Amino acid sequence: MNPFNRATAIARLKEESFDTIVIGAGMTGAGVALDASQRGLKTALIEASDIASGTSSKSSKMVHGGLRYLQQREFRLVYENLRERQRLLKNAPHLVRILPFLIPLFGKTGAVSKAVTKGYASALRLYDLTGGWRIGRRYQKVTKAQALGHLPTLNVERLVAGFLYFDARGDDARIAMTIARTAADAFDAAVANYVRAVGFTYADNGEVNGVQVRDEITGESWTVATRSVVNATGVWVEEVTELGEHKSETVVTPAKGVHVSVPKHRLPADVAAVLAVPGDRRSIFVVPFEEAEFTFIGTTDTPFDGDINNPLCTPEDITYLLNAVNASTSSNLTTADITGVWAGLRPLLAPRDGKKVSERTSDLSRRHSVTVTKDRMIHVTGGKWTTYREMAEDTVTELLVQLQQSGFVGTINLRLFGAPRRGEPMPVVEGVDKHLFERFGTARKHITDMIEANPSLAEVAIEGLPYLKAEFIYSARDEMAVTLTDLLARRTRAHIQDARTTLRAAASIAALVGPTMGWDAAQQDKEVASYRQLVELEFSAAGLTI
Known part of the structure; x- marks a missing residue:
């Protein structure tokens, strides 16, 4: 079974308690989840929207x-x-x-x-x-x-x-997703997107001991027990802090x-x-x-x-x-x-x-900060996605101090999911195989196996872009995509490369992945309409026409 599975993670969030719950599955939060789980903490990672849907998919790559x-x-x-x-x-x-x-x-x-x-x-x-x-x-x-x-x-x-x-350079959204997947695949972290933190519970001594969450897809709410919480929500850090029992200072x-x-x-x-x-x-x-x-x-x-x-x-x-x-x-x-x-x-x-x-935010520091509030929640803010691993290491080191535990830092030389094993030569790949390797690494075999079984899946899904039909099915099945926009804007870069052409192909892609995602015709139409709304909003705000 693929441990990087939303339904499996949600079942665990309902049934299990954790050493730490990391809120926010951008680059930093995914990095914290990987570091914490690698150091032996039973870890959950939750995200109110899709993995890397905020800043971590909007960088200069x-x-x-x-x-x-x-x-x-x-x-x-x-x-x-x-x-x-x-x-x-x-x-x-x-x-x-x-x-x-x-x-x-x-x-x-x-x-x-x-x-x-x-x-x-x-x-x-x-x-x-x-x-x-x-x-x-x-x-x-x-x-x-x-x-x-x-x-x-x-x-x-x-x-x-x-x-x-x-x-x-690198595909920021894909790297963040891969970091989260490594935490789940290699260290049994429970990773779930579209699960929003809506509040906290506290022990008699005032320390946080649970996160109240809501499944953004079904609307179901419950409380997840935990010994600690890490707030890695980027520009939302103050909103999450204020869910607790104290007011946040302006930190970002x-x-x-x-x-x-x-x-x-x-x-x-x-x-x-x-x-x-x-x-x-x-x-x-x-x-x-x-x-x-x-x-x-x-x-x-x-x-x-x-x-x-x-x-x-x-x-x-x-x-x-x-x-x-x-x-x-x-x-x-x-x-x-x-x-x-x-x-x-x-x-x-x-x-x-x-x-x-000042008007020149470019002059503000790109350093990061790790702080602990009186409820013993840890907040990591600032930084750059290049240094996500170092930010995560600093955060988990402080977390272990709070939990009075120790653990060896193993992420310095830790290969991410899909990377060839250390010491193995990089494969010499060209053409389509090169494209697939640079997006999926060794996991590309799952896609080539699909194509071997059904050669039509080797066709490109969007005119003028390299993404194959098989890639979309694989991402729908194995990469925790929940919506059509997840597939078009983050599992691939089609949306930011050519939104108009991608919009024209949206209905055919929704039909392609529909059986895998469990979408009937009505849901496929809703997914396409939602993506169209995004394109129209972004283009109209910029003064552009579709």
């Missing part, structure tokens, strides 16, 4: 140290980021891969400022010394022709040369980040690029998708005081991103080129000592 943090003199943060980047490359080689980054240098009359060149060279040298070298490649200067070879639409008249440095500042996708032929690139934003002290990234002929652009970084359950891309966000790209390239992108949008909220640590939040 990069596993990186953060070159710009050197400008803020966050040397230790960069070191930690780069150390954790390397661990992810080793522990999830099927999901995380090296990504070169191009920094184009522009100037007038064929020359670039020596000070600018020296500044970049010094920063990149320091980046390598801080830990960038671990990836096996050091930064290098490239010629104008080499820069154009990587991003052909760069402004030829002003381009002089460039620098190339190396970081990594939500910062909105927006990305857009365009067809690759309109913005061709075979590496990521860092482009300066005119009139702002920031840069944006241009990143090619690995598996599809699209390029994405991002991100914005602005304070957010709206509904944290529904951050949206606005026309102003799009103007900001397109203007930045068009200032450095000849692509002349317009809103008509946009095929996908996504907006997420970073849970940045709020300023201390009465300081106010």
